[in-house]
Amino acid sequence: MFGTSVVCAVTAQNTQGVRAWQALPPALVTEQLDALADDLPPQAVKSGMLGSADVVAAVAEGIARRRLPHYVLDPVMVATSGDRLLEPAAERLLIERLVPLAELVTPNLDEARILVEQDVATPERWNAPGARCWPRARGRR
Secondary structure, three states: OOOOOOOOEEEEEEOOEEEEEEEOOHHHHHHHHHHHHHHOOOOOEEEOOOOOHHHHHHHHHHHHHHOOOOEEEOOOOEOOOOOEOOOHHHHHHHHHHHHHHOOEEOOOHHHHHHHHOOOOOOHHHOHHHHHHHOOOOOOOO
């Protein structure tokens, strides 16, 4: 078993916050994904920080084209420091293109609030928006 990765974005950050970040070119992300899938076909896939709408689109296309199994979406949108890590234009694309491919979506509370467009600060407020946002993920095993 090998742990492999496709780098989609890089950050300059410390415990106090994010100083800068940049998404990589989508063509480079696609080349990385294809190189890994050709050599070591993954048994499961997890995405993290994607950064831009173009990278979201490239990752979604690659996952679908390669039929990569057991996709986990960590929609890295907001750092613990509160810094935004995903272009606003990419938020809707992430919901439309990546959420339907995911078996599991793991947002933090700030990201969940963005994804469902309502407050999710308490456990009582989690179920209804989650079911509305991820109806295709329910019932998958």
